[in-house]
Each structure stands twice: as structure tokens, then as C-alpha cells.
Amino acid sequence: MDTRAITDEAIILRGRDYREADRLLVVLTRKQGKISALAKGVRKTNSSLKAVTQLFSVSTLTFSHSKGLKLVTQGQSIESMRLLREDLDKIAYASYIAEIVDMVLEEGKANEQVYVLVFTVLTLLQAADDPYMIMRFFDLRMLAVLGYRPYLDSCVSCKRGLHNGKFALSAARGGIICESCLGLYNASPVSVGAVRTMAKILDSDLRRLFNLKITKSMREEIDTAIANYMDYYLEKAPKARAVLAQYTGLSTK
Amino acid sequence: MAFYYFPKSMEKLISYLMKLPGVGPKTAQRLAFHLLYAPEADALGLAEAIKEARAKVKRCQNCSNLTDEAYCPICIDATRDAKSICVVEQPGDVIVMEKTGEYKGLYHVLHGSLSPLEGRGPKELTVDLLMKRLAEGGVSEVIMATNTGVEGEATAMYLARLIKPLGIKTTRLAHGVPVGGDLEYTDELTLARAFVGRKDL
Ligand SMILES: [Zn+2]
Ligand SMILES: [Zn+2]
Numbered sequence: 001m002d003t004r005a006i007t008d009e010a011i012i013l014r015g016r017d018y019r020e021a022d023r024l025l026v027v028l029t030r031k032q033g034k035i036s037a038l039a040k041g042v043r044k045t046n047s048s049l050k051a052v053t054q055l056f057s058v059s060t061l062t063f064s065h066s067k068g069l070k071l072v073t074q075g076q077s078i079e080s081m082r083l084l085r086e087d088l089d090k091i092a093y094a095s096y097i098a099e100i101v102d103m104v105l106e107e108g109k110a111n112e113q114v115y116v117l118v119f120t121v122l123t124l125l126q127a128a129d130d131p132y133m134i135m136r137f138f139d140l141r142m143l144a145v146l147g148y149r150p151y152l153d154s155c156v157s158c159k160r161g162l163h164n165g166k167f168a169l170s171a172a173r174g175g176i177i178c179e180s181c182l183g184l185y186n187a188s189p190v191s192v193g194a195v196r197t198m199a200k201i202l203d204s205d206l207r208r209l210f211n212l213k214i215t216k217s218m219r220e221e222i223d224t225a226i227a228n229y230m231d232y233y234l235e236k237a238p239k240a241r242a243v244l245a246q247y248t249g250l251s252t253k
Numbered sequence: 254m255a256f257y258y259f260p261k262s263m264e265k266l267i268s269y270l271m272k273l274p275g276v277g278p279k280t281a282q283r284l285a286f287h288l289l290y291a292p293e294a295d296a297l298g299l300a301e302a303i304k305e306a307r308a309k310v311k312r313c314q315n316c317s318n319l320t321d322e323a324y325c326p327i328c329i330d331a332t333r334d335a336k337s338i339c340v341v342e343q344p345g346d347v348i349v350m351e352k353t354g355e356y357k358g359l360y361h362v363l364h365g366s367l368s369p370l371e372g373r374g375p376k377e378l379t380v381d382l383l384m385k386r387l388a389e390g391g392v393s394e395v396i397m398a399t400n401t402g403v404e405g406e407a408t409a410m411y412l413a414r415l416i417k418p419l420g421i422k423t424t425r426l427a428h429g430v431p432v433g434g435d436l437e438y439t440d441e442l443t444l445a446r447a448f449v450g451r452k453d454l
Binding site: 014015016018019020054055056085086087088091092095096098099239240244246247 | 275367369370406410414
């Protein structure tokens with residue numbers, strides 16, 4: 001067993017209280033992938049690790065091994081994500097991201113692409129007035145990183161082009177499928193505009209995405225299609241999605 | 254090769270002890286031995302105390318704090334200011350607050366915090382009971398004294414959203430409670446200061 005200390009950039013994905021004053025964390029690190037670690041004494045007022053173990057914060061953390069368990073021993077904040085942690089909706093969005101990342105990643109398997117994606121998305125969320133695009137960007141890019149990128153160029157089966165006929169997004173078939181090829185597959189109907197928007201989200205430069213105008217009905221169409229598509233690969237619906245619906249239904253605006 | 258196991262009754266005791274939070278197999282074994290060798294009055298006293306607490310302790314029908322009666326001593330104390338409700342996560346937080354001596358109002362115990370990640374929504378807490386209390390009228394200020402970590406903040410913000418439309422002032426304990434601080438571990442002076450410096454939500 002490796003007993004040397006590791007120092008790595010880390011995003012706190014989840015944490016739960018453990019024993020009297022400790023927190024058991026799941027963190028996403030840049031080089032080691034997802035790891036579980038114990039942060040001792042961080043629920044006490046004067047803990048020096050308190051700031052760097054807050055949910056969603058990004059820090060350089062040092063981990064040491066002790067009896068098969070990783071301990072957080074030191075930390076230096078990179079980005080506290082304060083703006084994100086002070087906004088109820090944003091907390092719910094960030095929780096959704098963290099839950100999905102935790103669901104799909106195996107412990108200790110490095111995946112720097114996921115790290116960079118999560119860091120980018122959380123950073124953007126902090127400043128966003130409308131998180132819609134950022135969230136769908138996360139969903140689609142995450143699917144792509146995991147190798148489940150939906151095929152959106154033409155019907156996956158007969159290659160019929162988008163200009164021609166009705167389409168649906170099928171997770172089982174890995175992309176869009178036309179009405180006549182659909183058969184008994186479960187799929188969410190998507191308009192051509194929605195398909196083109198999803199393709200843009202997958203391939204365009206991030207800055208250009210924020211200029212995209214999408215109607216409310218297209219948003220709903222894309223939401224349902226992507227949610228069904230993701231749940232097929234996740235094998236269950238993330239809990240945070242239901243909570244998100246509860247929170248955002250209660251806007252003070 | 255034959256293995257020697259603990260007697261069945263002891264295995265049973267160990268297996269129950271292992272269900273306690275933070276207790277692993279080794280600690281459970283140590284505790285089991287301790288209970289076996291401790292004076293009979295101590296060991297059986299513990300069993301009796303558990304039984305009694307389980308039978309008697311319930312949630313106050315008004316504030317959800319733990320109590321032996323239908324209502325807790327704070328809720329039935331006529332000298333307390335019923336216009337103010339301080340919302341805390343755990344029964345232990347009430348005790349911490351009371352020690353500051355700064356607060357004269359009533360409490361509401363949520364029995365947890367909101368956590369989208371752990372799938373803990375408002376229904377898992379005593380939010381409905383709080384809203385019922387507020388709907389009955391007479392309350393002019395709700396003070397959010399949830400912990401300052403993300404989950405505690407989310408809980409405070411969520412409740413503020415629910416309560417604001419009722420026209421009741423909602424404030425949050427402000428200065429002095431450090432980020433990520435659990436109330437239970439915040440010393441009394443900082444907490445007293447936090448009460449004085451609370452801000453609108
Ligand atoms: Zn086709
Ligand atoms: Zn009470």
C-alpha cells in the first residue's frame with residue numbers, strides 16, 4: 001500500500017457528518033479521480049480545514065493514508081464558490097452535478113476531463129443569472145466524456161436527414177431516430193430545432209452558447225429528452241433532480 | 254480447522270452495538286466486554302435508561318423539540334416571547350442557544366437540514382409543522398439558526414422563501430458563526446454576538 005501523502009486539486013462533491021466533529025467527504029481530484037476522505041475535527045469552530053472542506057469548494061488538498069482511510073491533512077483554497085453556496089437554486093444545481101459525478105465515476109480512477117468539466121460548470125454557475133444552458137452543457141458534455149455521446153446528425157438507423165420527418169431521442173439506440181425506424185423503442189420526441197440546439201451545446205465554444213436563444217417549450221423538450229437519455233445510462237434518476245424541481249417551483253422573483 | 258466464536262448472546266450484543274453511529278467491529282467488541290464486566294447496576298441501568306427514554310421521549314407538539322410531556326418546558330413558559338421563533342436543526346442546538354442567555358423567544362426544531370444530494374427534502378424535516386405555527390399568527394420574527402455549512406444555508410434560504418410571503422420578518426444569525434460551523438461547536442460568546450448581529454434574509 002502506498003503510504004505517501006498526495007497533494008492534488010480537489011472539488012468537494014459531498015460530505016456527511018461522521019462521529020463527533022468529523023466529516024466524511026467524497027472529493028473529485030484532478031489527478032486521482034474520485035476519492036473518499038475523512039476530514040477530522042472540521043465541524044469545530046476553529047478547524048483550519050473548515051473552509052476547504054465546504055461543499056463545492058475547490059482547493060489544493062493534501063491527503064495522507066491511515067489504516068486504509070485517506071485523511072485530509074492540509075488545504076489551500078483555490079475557489080471558495082461562495083456565490084454558489086449562497087444561492088438556494090444554485091446549491092440545488094451544484095448538488096445535481098455532484099450527485100451525477102459521484103454516480104458515474106469509480107473510486108480512484110483518474111479522469112481529468114471530468115474534473116475540468118465540473119470545475120468549469122461550477123465556476124460558470126456562480127455568475128449565471130440563468131443556469132439552463134450551463135446545466136444542459138454539463139449533461140451533454142458529461143455523456144460525451146463517458147462515451148455516451150448521443151448521435152444527432154441523422155436517424156441512427158436509416159440515416160434520414162434532419163430536414164425530413166419527425167424524430168425522437170432514444171438512449172437505447174444512442175441518438176436520434178426517425179418515426180418510421182422508431183418501432184417499439186422508448187424515446188422522447190424532439191423537434192429539429194431541439195436537436196440542432198443539443199448539437200450546438202455538444203460542439204460549440206462555450207462563450208457562443210450563452211447567446212443562443214431558446215424558447216420555453218424547446219427547453220422543456222430538451223430537458224425531458226436529456227433526462228430520459230441520462231437516466232438510461234445512470235440506471236436511475238438522480239435524487240437531486242426532484243429536489244431541484246421543489247426548490248425552483250418556489251422562486252421569490 | 255475449527256474457529257472459536259463468541260457466545261451467541263454476546264454476538265447479538267456486538268451486532269446491536271455496531272449499529273450505533275461511528276462504532277466499528279473492534280469498538281463494538283470492546284464495548285460489549287465492558288458491559289459484561291461492568292457492575293450489574295451500571296449495565297442494566299443503561300438498558301433501563303434506553304427503555305425509559307424510548308418510551309417517554311417524544312416531540313413537543315408545538316416546536317418538535319424532544320420532551321417527556323406533550324409540550325416542552327420552553328413552549329409552556331409564559332415568560333417567553335411568543336412573537337419570535339428560532340429555527341434550529343437539532344434538539345442539541347436548543348441547549349446551546351439557551352446557554353447564551355441572549356434569547357427569550359421560542360424555538361422550532363427541524364430534525365435535520367435540507368440536502369438535495371442526500372435526497373433530504375422539506376418533507377423529511379418538520380417544515381410543515383413550522384408553517385402551521387406561523388399560519389396561526391402572532392409571530393413577527395423567525396430567526397434562522399441552522400448550521401452555516403451549505404446544507405444549513407440552503408435550509409435557511411428555503412425557509413425564508415416559504416415564510417416571506419406571509420409578511421413575517423426572517424433573519425439569519427450573522428457574524429461570529431464561522432463558515433461551516435456547527436452550532437454545537439460554536440462557543441457561547443460568539444453565538445451571543447451572532448444573535449445581536451443577525452441580518453434580514
Ligand atoms: Zn430512420
Ligand atoms: Zn416546544
